[in-house]
Amino acid sequence: MVDLPPIREVIQRHGLSASKALGQNFLLDERLLSRIAAIPGSLDGKAVLEIGPGPGGLTRALLRAGAKVTAIEMDRRCLPALAELDAAFPGQLAVVEGDAMKLDHDALLGEPYAVLANLPYNVGTALFVRWLGGEAWPPQWTSLTLMFQLEVAQRIVAQSGTGAYGRLALLAQWRSNARLAMKVHRSAFTPPPKVMSAVVHVEPKEQPEGVSARTLERLTEAAFGQRRKMLRQSLKGVSGAIAALEAVGIDPQRRAETVSVDEFVALARALDAAA
Incomplete structure (x- = not known):
């Protein structure tokens, strides 16, 4: 030593x-x-x-x-x-x-x-x-x-x-x-x-398949940029996001802080798949 x-x-x-x-x-x-x-x-x-x-x-x-x-x-x-x-x-x-x-x-x-x-x-x-x-x-x-x-x-x-x-x-x-x-x-x-x-x-750890980092960044920026608003309001500026919410079964009346990491990943995957 x-x-x-x-x-x-x-x-x-x-x-x-x-x-x-x-x-x-x-x-x-x-x-x-x-x-x-x-x-x-x-x-x-x-x-x-x-x-x-x-x-x-x-x-x-x-x-x-x-x-x-x-x-x-x-x-x-x-x-x-x-x-x-x-x-x-x-x-x-x-x-x-x-x-x-x-x-x-x-x-x-x-x-x-x-x-x-x-x-x-x-x-x-x-x-x-x-x-x-x-x-x-x-x-x-x-x-x-x-x-x-x-x-x-x-x-x-x-x-x-x-x-x-x-x-x-x-x-x-x-x-x-x-x-x-x-x-x-x-x-x-x-x-x-x-x-x-x-x-x-x-x-x-391994990155989830079918998800772009940029898509996830756009989603979280919009969702948490207006965290007190419901998702249907905070995400309306992200093209395809409202349809993606429905596709993955996330209630658009929820707020961003209630949406888990896995749910955000699923939402980003749905957006990328629809692009």
Whole structure:
């Protein structure tokens, strides 16, 4: 086991402070970080993508687990601290300075990879939508283990009939398995955020046949864009949707939050079949 100084000491030595503009909140508890790194199972020898490593708290847990880490960091202040980890774990860490929203992750890794990240709050949802969207499936990533604000995490794993259920739940669950793996108290961060956080773990599963991601996106955008309205109202702008509701036996007087993931998939399949 490589002997490393406490993360708090690294932060102080390099004069680092969490940037509100970059959505940073640093995790210092190494036992907690090791638990997060263990969520996907063994990482020994496996490729891992980390977004926004900051001073490298989660990074060191991943390296200690034997992972080959590619870390994307846009805050230049953090690069010297990450360079120390590179020296401590030769050949295991590649640091890319840049904006994760603008980089091609698949091309960067060049092989199947797991994603583990304490995501910056200001880009977390956008990155999540990007990883789960699009027609190409299965993805090159093998799992996503991501820290979110608790409210966002609950929206990702929500079931139909609940107030948190919406487009994020559909996106996460129609061709993936999503679970809330761990809640994290705000006191674990420096500085402490105003809200609780949680780690979500997502693994891709087989995509339902005969369903286009774009069709499902159009349906859910219309349905949840006016979630208080009945489906016959919210979906009237989607060509063929009302007929598709009848074809699959969904009452047009229901509201979007009562329609399950499987029912939305069936509705999208009927739309694509009629096109």
